Amino acid sequence: xxxxxxxxxxxxxxxxxxxTLRCKPISGHNSLFWYRQTMMRGLELLIYFNNNVxxxxxxxxxxxxxxxxxxxxxxxxxxxxxxxxDSAVYFCASSLSGRAVDTQYFGPGTRLTVL
Amino acid sequence: xQQVKQSPQSLIVQKGGISIIxxxxxxxxxxxxxxxxxxxxxxxxxxxxxxPDVSEKKEGRFTISFNKSAKQxxxxxxxxxxxxxxxxxxxxxxxxxxxIIFGSGTRLSIRP
Numbered sequence: 001x002x003x004x005x006x007x008x009x010x011x012x013x014x015x016x017x018x019x020t021l022r023c024k025p026i027s028g029h030n031s032l033f034w035y036r037q038t039m040m041r042g043l044e045l046l047i048y049f050n051n052n053v054x055x056x057x058x059x060x061x062x063x064x065x066x067x068x069x070x071x072x073x074x075x076x077x078x079x080x081x082x083x084x085x086d087s088a089v090y091f092c093a094s095s096l097s098g099r100a101v102d103t104q105y106f107g108p109g110t111r112l113t114v115l
Numbered sequence: 116x117q118q119v120k121q122s123p124q125s126l127i128v129q130k131g132g133i134s135i136i137x138x139x140x141x142x143x144x145x146x147x148x149x150x151x152x153x154x155x156x157x158x159x160x161x162x163x164x165x166x167p168d169v170s171e172k173k174e175g176r177f178t179i180s181f182n183k184s185a186k187q188x189x190x191x192x193x194x195x196x197x198x199x200x201x202x203x204x205x206x207x208x209x210x211x212x213x214x215i216i217f218g219s220g221t222r223l224s225i226r227p
Contacts, residue, residue: 004158031213043159043204043217056214091158095213101147104215106158 004107006092012113018080021110024073025094033104034067034077035091043091049075050097082114118142119207121218129226134192136221138205141186145207149215150179150190153202162203163190195225 005024013019025032033048047057049069057067064083069075079086089109095102120139128134140148149164165172165179165188172179178191192199205218 033213042219045214048213050213093158099213101164102213103149103161106160108156109158 004092004094004105006090006107006110008110009108010111010113012115013082014115015083016081017114018078019082019086019112019114021077021090021092021112023075023077023092023107025075025092026105027073028096029094029105030072030097031095031102031104032069032075033093033095034075035093035106037089037091037109038087046077079112082112084114087112087114118145118216119205119218121205121221123221124219125222125224127224127226128195130195130197132195132225134190134195134199134223134225136190136203136205136223137187138189138218139185139187140207142207142209142216143186144209145216146210147208148179148181148188149206149208150177151204151206151217153204153220155201159204192223195223197225197227199223200225 007022031050034046035043037043046059047067052069067077089111091106091109093104093106095104118141122137150162151159152162153159163174163177165181167183170181176193181188203221206215208215
């Protein structure tokens with residue numbers, strides 16, 4: 001299996017621009033998670049989906065952030081407009097189900113730099 | 116509210132030594148405690164995990180010690196090797212929940 005696939009791996013954009021991050025979970029996995037990692041705040045869960053339905057978006061920092069999962073094999077995280085403080089590494093992870101004992105498999109991440 | 120506190124922030128250990136990373140949690144509803152390992156440029160990967168009904172779990176050179184009454188758990192890496200150099204995160208999950216609460220991470224460096 002190819003694992004969780006994220007694109008792009010690196011994104012550099014200017015403040016005010018729209019940014020879209022993409023994720024393809026492991027085939028057969030029903031839960032998908034978006035995380036943000038920064039030096040200051042560590043790893044933060046932004047949102048997670050179960051069977052394509054958003055379950056908990058309490059970690060989404062503000063309305064500029066939105067996430068969708070139109071089908072079981074694809075999800076996007078969009079930031080519009082982007083700001084320099086959004087610079088971080090964004091990880092997507094998937095698990096077989098939403099059970100606590102199910103391992104979350106992380107993708108390689110997208111390093112976002114907003115100038 | 117930081118629900119999982121991790122220390123130290125960074126750790127340097129000589130090759131062959133024992134690396135010890137400590138974590139403490141607040142929420143007694145947590146019932147699953149995984150440790151993740153992250154290499155530079157990669158996503159975190161599950162290393163080992165424990166439930167609070169056991170006091171210790173060992174997998175190879177990696178051991179989790181768990182103290183339920185103190186609400187503390189720790190990762191021990193025996194015979195530490197340069198290849199163990201990575202950032203380690205402790206974490207906690209509440210029963211029935213998908214959400215993982217991560218500690219702040221420990222950057223471990225093993226000196227040859």
